[in-house]
Amino acid sequence: MKFLLDILFPKICVECGKQGEDICNECMGKIKPLRSQQCPNCRNKNPEGEFCSNSCSKNHNFEQLIVCTHYEKSSPIQKLIINFKYKFSKDLINVFHNVLKDELKKYTKTIPENTFVIPAPIHKRNFKKRGFNQALLLAQSVTKIFPQTQLLDCLIEKDNRIQQAKLDKAHRLTNLKNSIEIRPYPPLKNILLIDDVATTLSTLNECSKVLKKAGASHICGIVLARG
């Protein structure tokens, strides 16, 4: 079946249009890892992606953020993520696995045993449309990169929320407040919280708030790309 689909709809590179792959090797080379991680708030260089001061960490519920690549307009990574989420190209997880691995492999030794890898939740409405939670697929990929971790899909997004994409920035923040719930969970300590793209950090913050209330002590966000 897959073979047949490949003949009928050959894969083409999102960037240059060459046939054969979702992204060709050459264009994959354009997806560059960050030169250095940054303070999640002021974006000054910070090798571990930690907050550089108390004033930067204020109003944030997580401790650290690892970003794998920049999310730039019309960049190959943006096109890939759009295809992943809106054209339902689940196969792209293989490409994203490599992007995650390139950045994350250097942290393998620093991630403690029994760390839970938790995906940001997806609204039911989007799940119905897409058939998968993109953050869950990325989280599965992270557990492969860090074999000492365990996947825990425990966050849910409440039903009554308006779609974030339909709102401006100010309304997105209030809309998100108290919109995340947690399913029954084991004792939580170290968490890797996974999402595809982060811009304002509001989703990561809201998820972290819930996880901290549930007992988590250290939360490190991991995002494929940051805008």
Ligand SMILES: [Zn+2]
């Ligand atoms: Zn290409």
Ligand SMILES: [Zn+2]
């Ligand atoms: Zn800072």
